[in-house]
Amino acid sequence: xxxxxxxxxxxxxxxxxxxxxxxxxxxxxxxxxxxxxxxxxxxxxxxxxxxxxxxxxxxxxxxxxxxxxxxxxxxxxxxxxxxxxxxxxxxxxxxxxxxxxxxxxxxxxxxxxxxxxxx
Numbered sequence: 001x002x003x004x005x006x007x008x009x010x011x012x013x014x015x016x017x018x019x020x021x022x023x024x025x026x027x028x029x030x031x032x033x034x035x036x037x038x039x040x041x042x043x044x045x046x047x048x049x050x051x052x053x054x055x056x057x058x059x060x061x062x063x064x065x066x067x068x069x070x071x072x073x074x075x076x077x078x079x080x081x082x083x084x085x086x087x088x089x090x091x092x093x094x095x096x097x098x099x100x101x102x103x104x105x106x107x108x109x110x111x112x113x114x115x116x117x118x119x
Contacts, residue, residue: 001035002036003033003034003036004034005031006032006057009029009030009060010027011027011028012026012027015070016098029095029097033092034083034091035118056087059082059087090116091113091116093112095109096110
């Protein structure tokens with residue numbers, strides 16, 4: 001299995017359970033690892049033959065930036081659904097970091113893994 005990844009994708013969104021959080025935008029940071037077979041792309045040197053990480057990033061920026069979830073867990077599941085369905089990704093690992101959400105901690109969030117890891 002090959003992996004195409006995005007790291008440190010920072011997106012401003014409305015996220016949180018507290019009243020004050022519903023009125024501001026906060027930055028969440030996405031790290032995404034996605035299964036892909038890059039052999040054809042390596043042979044043809046054509047973007048059409050691979051998982052286009054720029055297209056994935058643009059879609060995540062559009063979706064997350066326009067969302068208003070209470071929980072990072074819900075946001076993670078929705079992002080996973082979009083990536084798997086729209087980009088044909090069989091397996092992914094997604095981390096969503098809500099930096100600074102807890103006083104005294106630099107990073108908090110969730111990591112989910114969805115789908116079957118191809119052999």
